Amino acid sequence: MITQPKFAVLHVVDQGRAVEFFAGTLGFEVLTDAPCGDGDRWIEVRPPGARTYLVLAAGDPELAARIRERRGPMSTVWFDSDDLDATFAELSAKGVSFPVEPQAAPWDPGGTTRWAQFADPEGNLYGISAQD
Incomplete structure (x- = not known):
């Protein structure tokens, strides 16, 4: 299995x-x-x-x-976060680019998922999300 x-x-x-x-x-x-x-x-x-x-x-x-x-540019890797806003603040302070800042996930009709998108130095984009 x-x-x-x-x-x-x-x-x-x-x-x-x-x-x-x-x-x-x-x-x-x-x-x-x-x-x-x-x-x-x-x-x-x-x-x-x-x-x-x-x-x-x-x-x-x-x-x-x-x-x-x-x-x-979207990669095939997506990350979880235990606190999306804190992760966004920490990584932004380190110079990480966020083309999509934390927001409600449009694919979650229950409204409990938030997501953002960040870029690596090569221009690849990664999704990151958290449950509220």
Whole structure:
């Protein structure tokens, strides 16, 4: 039986910049940062206490541009927050861009979910939400 996702892979153009953003700015833990052939690294990061982690895999800049052109800037990763307003305030103070500031989630007819959207240094957008 499948119990949960183990990790999600994010293809990043600049692994060093990605580690600085996820670990330095967002406060994620670096689980692994090891050489992985041809100058690339195998990097695993996760929010403190989370079981699922992200692999920051080296991606080809040209391929990343083509994917973004077809998919748009929204990544396939979405985060939970225990306090969306506090997270927004903390990350905004650290210079994280929020194209969508915290607001009611239009997809929740019960009105208990709020969401926001933030950007990483490569221009990828991530959703973040919390239950009120």
